[in-house]
Amino acid sequence: MYLTRAYIDSLEHLYKINLINSVSGFKSANLIGTKSTKNITNVAVFSSVVHYGSAPPILGFVVRPSSVRRNTYDNIKETGYFTINHIHHDIIEDAHHTSAKYSSEISEFDKTNLKEEYLNDFYAPFVEGCPIKIGLKYIDEYYIKANGTILVLGEIIDLHINDSLIKEDGFIDLLEGNVTAINGLDAYTVPKIKTRLSYQRPKN
Amino acid sequence: MYLTRAYIDSLEHLYKINLINSVSGFKSANLIGTKSTKNITNVAVFSSVVHYGSAPPILGFVVRPSSVRRNTYDNIKETGYFTINHIHHDIIEDAHHTSAKYSSEISEFDKTNLKEEYLNDFYAPFVEGCPIKIGLKYIDEYYIKANGTILVLGEIIDLHINDSLIKEDGFIDLLEGNVTAINGLDAYTVPKIKTRLSYQRPKN
Numbered sequence: 396m397y398l399t400r401a402y403i404d405s406l407e408h409l410y411k412i413n414l415i416n417s418v419s420g421f422k423s424a425n426l427i428g429t430k431s432t433k434n435i436t437n438v439a440v441f442s443s444v445v446h447y448g449s450a451p452p453i454l455g456f457v458v459r460p461s462s463v464r465r466n467t468y469d470n471i472k473e474t475g476y477f478t479i480n481h482i483h484h485d486i487i488e489d490a491h492h493t494s495a496k497y498s499s500e501i502s503e504f505d506k507t508n509l510k511e512e513y514l515n516d517f518y519a520p521f522v523e524g525c526p527i528k529i530g531l532k533y534i535d536e537y538y539i540k541a542n543g544t545i546l547v548l549g550e551i552i553d554l555h556i557n558d559s560l561i562k563e564d565g566f567i568d569l570l571e572g573n574v575t576a577i578n579g580l581d582a583y584t585v586p587k588i589k590t591r592l593s594y595q596r597p598k599n
Numbered sequence: 600m601y602l603t604r605a606y607i608d609s610l611e612h613l614y615k616i617n618l619i620n621s622v623s624g625f626k627s628a629n630l631i632g633t634k635s636t637k638n639i640t641n642v643a644v645f646s647s648v649v650h651y652g653s654a655p656p657i658l659g660f661v662v663r664p665s666s667v668r669r670n671t672y673d674n675i676k677e678t679g680y681f682t683i684n685h686i687h688h689d690i691i692e693d694a695h696h697t698s699a700k701y702s703s704e705i706s707e708f709d710k711t712n713l714k715e716e717y718l719n720d721f722y723a724p725f726v727e728g729c730p731i732k733i734g735l736k737y738i739d740e741y742y743i744k745a746n747g748t749i750l751v752l753g754e755i756i757d758l759h760i761n762d763s764l765i766k767e768d769g770f771i772d773l774l775e776g777n778v779t780a781i782n783g784l785d786a787y788t789v790p791k792i793k794t795r796l797s798y799q800r801p802k803n
Contacts (some may be wrong), residue, residue, distance in 0.1 A: 396765060397719070403656055406769070413769035415653035418733060419717065420685055421622030421773060421780035421790065422650070445647050446626070447661060448746040449619035452607055457651060481624055487794060495799040506802050515601070529622060537741045541752060549746060553623065554602040561600060565610070565617035569625060569782045574665040576625035576780050576790060578773045581797070586625065587652040590691060591786045592769040595699040598710050 400502055413471055417579035424482040424575040424583060427456070428511065428520040431472035435512055436502045436520050437466045439493045444576040452551040454479065454531065459544050466499045468518075468547065471533050477549060479529040480522035484573040487583045517553055526572035528555040566591075602634045608727035621783035628686040628779040628787060630694055631660070632715065632724040640706045640715055640724050641670045646781040648683055657757040658683065658735065663748050672751065674723075675737050681753060683733040684726035688777040691787045698779045721757055730776035732759040770795075 403411065416468070422442035425595060430436045443457040456479075458468045470598040471477045489507035504511045509521035513530070521528040531549030538545055558590045560572050568589075607615065626646035633729060634640045637650070647661040660683075662672045672725040675681045686694040693711035708715045715724035718732070735753030742749055763774050772793075779787045 396760050396762045398760070399655075400754075400756050403755065403758065404654070408654075410769035412653045414771060415656045415763070416650055417769075417771035417773065418755070418760075419648045419650045419658050419683075420625065420627030420629055420731075420778060421625055439675045443649050445649050445661060446620055447743060447748055448663075448760070449616045450608070450612075451746065452604075452619045452622075457649060457789060459652075470763055477768075479623075483624045489634050491796045492631055492799050492802075493739050495801045497801050516801045527622060527624075528654075530744075534745055535743075537743075537750070538606045539651060539739075539752070540739075541657055541754075542655065542739055544651055546750060548740065548743065550604075550745075551607065551619070551622070554607065556602070556622075558600045561618070565614035565621075566783050566786070567618060567621035567622065568736065568783050568786075570788065574624060578790075578793060579770050582770070582772075582795045584774060584793040586780060586788040586790040588703045588762040589782060592695045593785070595631065595696050597701050597705075597716075598696075 413579055421576040421578060424577045426443065426469050426480045426482060426493065426522050428478040428480060428522055429467050429533065430519050431470045431499065432473050434593065435500060436504050437470055438503045438509055438520070438522060439467050440490050448547060453544050453548055454551065457544050457546055469499070471547065474518060475533045476518040477531055477533070478519045478521045478596070479531060480525040481527040481572065481574045483526055483575065484501045484585045487575060491581065514555060515553055526557045526560060526574060527567065603787045617783055625780040625782060628781045630673050630684045630686060630697065630726050632682040632684060632726055633671050634678065634723050634742055635674045635703065636677050639704060640708050641674055642707045642713055642726060643671050644694050652754060656751055659750050659752045661748050661750055670675065672749065673703070676750065679737045680722040681706060681735055681737070682725045683727040683735060685731040685776065685778045687779065688789045690780060691739070697784065718759060719757060724761070724779070729762045730764060730778060731771065
């Protein structure tokens with residue numbers, strides 16, 4: 396099927412967001428945990444977390460100022476800290492429910508079976524039971540002129556990983572952790588089989 | 600395992616990049632196709648393509664100026680156009696090989712079985728056989744001060760999707776397309792089973 400830009404622009408809203416949210420490929424499935432200065436916690440599903448660098452270790456994610464996930468952004472701006480927690484097989488439903496539009500006065504931890512966990516005095520809540528839990532400090536943000544979204548960048552301060560997932564060369568086996576990936580806005584998959592390839596050099 | 604930032608910073612280079620490239624979760628697996636003003640094509644694997652918006656449809660990806668993928672960036676800056684093509688099960692090895700450091704005078708299409716394809720007069724080459732092929736026009740870039748990487752944004756101009764993958768509500772089933780996801784720097788997985796959940800509203 397060939398879809399021109401004019402055709403895409405003419406699509407009905409829900410059809411269009413299903414389509415364009417699927418079109419980039421599989422996405423990371425993360426819960427971002429924050430806590431306001433009033434001590435109200437927040438946890439929300441994000442599928443835009445991306446690696447920006449390893450030295451220093453930097454991750455970024457995209458926030459849409461008009462969305463429910465604005466609470467996440469406000470808490471990070473107020474306090475400087477947030478956590479990224481991997482959505483695993485057992486918490487898919489609760490993780491997805493955090494996309495519901497709760498006010499900033501209500502914690503999604505009180506509306507789901509997700510449990511907040513505090514580790515090593517890190518300010519923001521981790522999500523208990525996640526195989527990978529990352530504590531980050533806000534470093535910078537970029538306002539995207541084209542559509543008003545914001546790229547938020549954080550550096551990794553603390554990292555908690557289930558021991559068995561880390562291999563000899565530093566590779567973290569996400570499949571062994573039953574970590575999910577997201578397809579579109581609402582489909583979750585738990586990949587089962589992987590192929591590791593070698594470092595590639597030019598052929599003659 | 601608890602890894603402090605000081606410990607992460609002290610890790611050996613390869614261990615560190617394996618670890619931090621795995622830590623964000625599963626990543627999209629895409630081939631970005633470009634063509635220089637000298638008519639030399641380039642195709643390179645990227646795992647940082649992210650959805651920035653649906654109206655207008657905008658995708659972004661991250662490029663490290665010092666890397667081999669600089670050819671991709673240079674071609675986009677020179678010509679304004681690029682393609683994003685989904686890596687599917689049958690081309691994993693060739694797709695991964697595009698990470699080898701070829702000079703800008705050599706096309707990865709000549710060093711692999713990947714075939715360039717031109718559709719509807721779009722300037723940049725698509726990758727033949729990919730279930731999803733996206734033609735994009737460069738719109739903007741953001742220089743990331745923290746580490747010198749660049750976020751490149753493009754708007755979707757043309758979209759080619761295998762008919763059977765698009766569902767009634769616009770959802771594209773990546774699993775039916777045998778589309779891959781990336782774990783870390785070098786592991787590819789083809790997810791097989793998915794769960795679609797409903798739109799979430801607050802509980803009382």
